[in-house]
Each structure stands twice: as structure tokens, then as C-alpha cells.
Amino acid sequence: MKILNITSITELRGGDAQMYTVYKLLKEKSELKQYILCPHNSILAAICKNDNAIFFTYKKNKFKLFNLTVAIVKICKKESINIVHIHDSSALNAGLIALKFLKKCTSLILSRKRNNKIKDKFLNRYKYSHPKIQKIVCVSKAVEDIFDKIIPNKERLITIYDAINVEEFTHKSNQNLLHREFNFSPETKIVGNIAGLTNQKDIYTFIDTAKKIKTNNETNYPIKFIVIGDGPLKKDLIKYAKAASLENDLFFTGFRSTIDLLPEFDVFLLTSITEGLPLTIYEAFASKIPVVSTKAGGIPEVIVDGKTGFLASIKDTETLSKRVLEILENPDLEENIKTNAFQLVKQNHDLNVMQKNYYDFYKSVS
Incomplete structure (x- = not known):
């Protein structure tokens, strides 16, 4: 069986990162041969080249739809691809x-990570209900739900x-990197988030929650707040935090490799409006950091409320801060x-589990 993975994204988003993870996990399966097709100037192309992965590229310019279509046809015919x-x-x-x-006989499957609402329009119903799409792989049941009015055949x-690689996170210890960088006292507790600074992640609610935590803090510890990530809202968020009088308590680190920083969090506070199911939650679980979301x-x-973490309604700063x-x-x-x-x-979200799930899935696609 031959599988051609296709992305049109030039950045390295969560979906492409996980696609490449699956590609590596299944390389040892001799009965599956995998290929990747991505934009020539994409981060994924550079990674594939460095890793000697089997990949192809196309030019993402004003003729991008035509270029990608032609590339798919050529590769599928030349390599006798079974699954697109x-x-x-x-x-x-x-x-x-x-x-x-x-x-x-060429099958097409689609992966979907985000649970952003799909407008109930004819073109969307036609596109996602197209008879050529054999399966739509969703990252959570919540993502499945967005197709409720779009796809009749569930x-x-x-x-x-x-x-994730659970063991990789489990063996990381707290190195106090953030404490040293921002000159926190040793007893300082850190409440952190890892997110792109976009509307979807709603860091404004993180800031509002931080203000309530600071106001109501009756613990014996000072509490500081860290946001790891970058994005278009960074300047506005810094301004918003300053207006909330948090300029000495809340810090934006920019983009960082997070595996060494997570163990320093005392609580992972996630305030998103929409999510498929972010890997950062699994990473926090594996790092043994409690999550409030x-x-x-x-x-x-x-997250089972009160058992594997705490949950609150979207924008519910009162419950988030209390938890x-x-x-x-x-x-x-x-x-x-x-x-x-x-x-x-x-038990449920280690790489060996995902490897088996995708292997069984590909073998089931006729």
C-alpha cells in the first residue's frame, strides 16, 4: 500500500507536525510506503530534506491550485499511489x-484537527460530502461534531x-530556567500557558484570570504568570496586561522550545475559545503538571473535571481563578x-497507541 500525504501549509502547524510524526512511526511497516507532498518553501520540506524522508514539493505561487493538482496527478501515476x-x-x-x-481505485482521506465551525453552505456541503472522500479523520469527537450539518453519512x-512521546516528557526535570531568566524568588509559583497569540487561544481571558488569582491569592507563595508563544496579538496583549497592572507579574517569552520549560509550571492554565484537542494538554499530563482549562x-x-484536571466555561475567569x-x-x-x-x-495517548491506530486505519481503507 502506498500513501501520499499532502499539505499546502508553509508553516509547521500542529496538523503537519502530527502528520510527520505518523510518517516516522509507520516507516518500519514494510507493507506501507509513504510519501509527502508539501510547498517547496515550507518548514516541513526543510525537515524532510534533513531527515532524508521521501518527499516531493510544488511551487506555492499564484498558480498554487494548478501546481498542486498537477503534482498530485504526476506523483500518483508515477508511484502508483493507493491512498491520497x-x-x-x-x-x-x-x-x-x-x-x-x-x-x-485511488482512495482519498482527509484529516481535520480544528473544531472551527464550518458554514452550512452549498459549496461546503458539496466539498466535504464529496463521494470521493472515503474517510475524514478527526482529532476529537468535538471535531466530528462540526460536520453534523455538512455530512449526511456519519x-x-x-x-x-x-x-506524544510520554517518556520524553516524563524524564525532564525542573531546571528553574524561567526563575533565573525573570529573577523569580525560589518559592515563586508559576501559572503558565503555551499558545499562539491569536484570537482562538483567548489570552485576554488568561490575563483577566491572572488578575483575579493575584487579587485572591492567600497562599504562602508569590505567583507569576508565563505565556510561551508568539503571534499577531502580542503587542495588544502586552498592552492589555499592563492596563491590568500585571506588567511585573505576567511575562511573554515569545516562541520557545517548551519541553524544558513545562516542568517549571505549577499549573497549566488554558483559556482557549476553540480547540480540536491541543497536544499541550498531553504534554502537561506527561510532565505531571495539573491543568485548568x-x-x-x-x-x-x-480532562474529567476534578479527576484529571479542572474545567470551566469559556471566558469564566471566576471558576478558572478559583480552580x-x-x-x-x-x-x-x-x-x-x-x-x-x-x-x-x-495509557491512551502515547506514540505506540497512535502508531497502532493509524496502522489499523490505513489497512482498513480499501
């Missing part, structure tokens, strides 16, 4: 056009949860949540 696996909605357009020029939907998207599928302080004030509760969350991620 599309990893973003823009590439889906090219994939559907390309199938008109390929053998009927049997085409399947959820395969993402995964909004109920965005698929998050309630892994963070509750964890910091109650070591037994904190330990119980960390233990339960670690067991969940180890």
Missing part, C-alpha cells in the same frame, strides 16, 4: 480535482486521537490530579 491523504482544507480542493484524472467520520472543543474528552488557587492550596488534590492525568496520557 489530505491534511488541510486548501489541499482538499486540489485533491478532489486530481482524482478526476486518476484511477477509480460513517465517513472517524476519531483518531493525537499522541476551558471546555473548548475536545478538551473535555481528556488554580485550589490546586496551589491543596497538595493532596494536586497530587491526585497529576497521577490520574499521567495514567490517562500514558
Whole structure:
């Protein structure tokens, strides 16, 4: 069986990162041969080149739809591709056009990570309900739900949860990198988030929650707040934090490698409006960091309120702040949540689980 993975994204987003993770996990399966097609100037292309992966590129210019369609047709014919696996909605357009020029036995599947609402319009119903799409792989049940009014045949939907290398995070220890960088006192507790600075992540609610935590802090510890990530809202968010009198308490680090910084968090506070199911939650679980989060998207599928973390309604700063302080004030509760969350991620969201799930899935696609 030969599989062509296709993306039209030039940045390295979560979907492409996980696609490449699956590609590496299945390389050892001799009965599956995988290929990648991506823009010539993409980050993924550079990674593939460095790793000697089997990949092709196309030029993403004003003729990008035509270029990608032609590339798909040429590769599928030359390599006798059985499965065209599309990893973003823009590439889906090219994939559907390309199938008109390929053998009927070529299957098309689509992966979807985000639970952003799909408008109930004719073109969307036609596109996502296209008979050539054999399966749509969703990252959570919440992502499946966005197709409720778009796809009549729900049997085409399947959820395969993402995964991480749990052991890689488990063995990381707290190096106090943030404490040293920002000159925090040793007893300072850190409440942190890892997110792109976009509307979807709603860092404004993180800031509002931080202000309430600071006001209501009756613990024996000072509390500081860290946001790791970058994005178009950075200047506005810094201004908003300053207006909330948090300029000495809340710090934006910019983009960082997070695996060494996560162990320093005392609570992971996620305030998103929409999510498929972010890998950062799995990473926090594996790092044994308790998570307090909004109920965005698929998050309630892994956070059981009071057992593997705490949940609050979107923008509910009152509940979010109370839960963070509750964890910091109650070591037994904190330990119980960390233990339960670690067991969940180890059992259900380690790479070996995802490897088996995708292997079984590909073998089931006719």
C-alpha cells in the first residue's frame, strides 16, 4: 500500500507536525510506503530534506491550485499511489480535482484537527460530502461534531486521537530556567500557558484570570504568570496586561522550545475559545503538571473535571481563578490530579497507541 500525504501549509502547524510524526512511526511497516507532498518553501520540506524522508514539493505561487493538482496527478501515476491523504482544507480542493484524472481505485482521506465551525453552505456541503472522500479523520469527537450539518453519512467520520512521546516528557526535570531568566524568588509559583497569540487561544481571558488569582491569592507563595508563544496579538496583549497592572507579574517569552520549560509550571492554565484537542494538554499530563482549562472543543474528552484536571466555561475567569488557587492550596488534590492525568496520557495517548491506530486505519481503507 502506498500513501501520499499532502499539505499546502508553509508553516509547521500542529496538523503537519502530527502528520510527520505518523510518517516516522509507520516507516518500519514494510507493507506501507509513504510519501509527502508539501510547498517547496515550507518548514516541513526543510525537515524532510534533513531527515532524508521521501518527499516531493510544488511551487506555492499564484498558480498554487494548478501546481498542486498537477503534482498530485504526476506523483500518483508515477508511484502508483493507493491512498491520497489530505491534511488541510486548501489541499482538499486540489485533491478532489486530481482524482478526476486518476484511477477509480485511488482512495482519498482527509484529516481535520480544528473544531472551527464550518458554514452550512452549498459549496461546503458539496466539498466535504464529496463521494470521493472515503474517510475524514478527526482529532476529537468535538471535531466530528462540526460536520453534523455538512455530512449526511456519519460513517465517513472517524476519531483518531493525537499522541506524544510520554517518556520524553516524563524524564525532564525542573531546571528553574524561567526563575533565573525573570529573577523569580525560589518559592515563586508559576501559572503558565503555551499558545499562539491569536484570537482562538483567548489570552485576554488568561490575563483577566491572572488578575483575579493575584487579587485572591492567600497562599504562602508569590505567583507569576508565563505565556510561551508568539503571534499577531502580542503587542495588544502586552498592552492589555499592563492596563491590568500585571506588567511585573505576567511575562511573554515569545516562541520557545517548551519541553524544558513545562516542568517549571505549577499549573497549566488554558483559556482557549476553540480547540480540536491541543497536544499541550498531553504534554502537561506527561510532565505531571495539573491543568485548568476551558471546555473548548475536545478538551473535555481528556480532562474529567476534578479527576484529571479542572474545567470551566469559556471566558469564566471566576471558576478558572478559583480552580488554580485550589490546586496551589491543596497538595493532596494536586497530587491526585497529576497521577490520574499521567495514567490517562500514558495509557491512551502515547506514540505506540497512535502508531497502532493509524496502522489499523490505513489497512482498513480499501
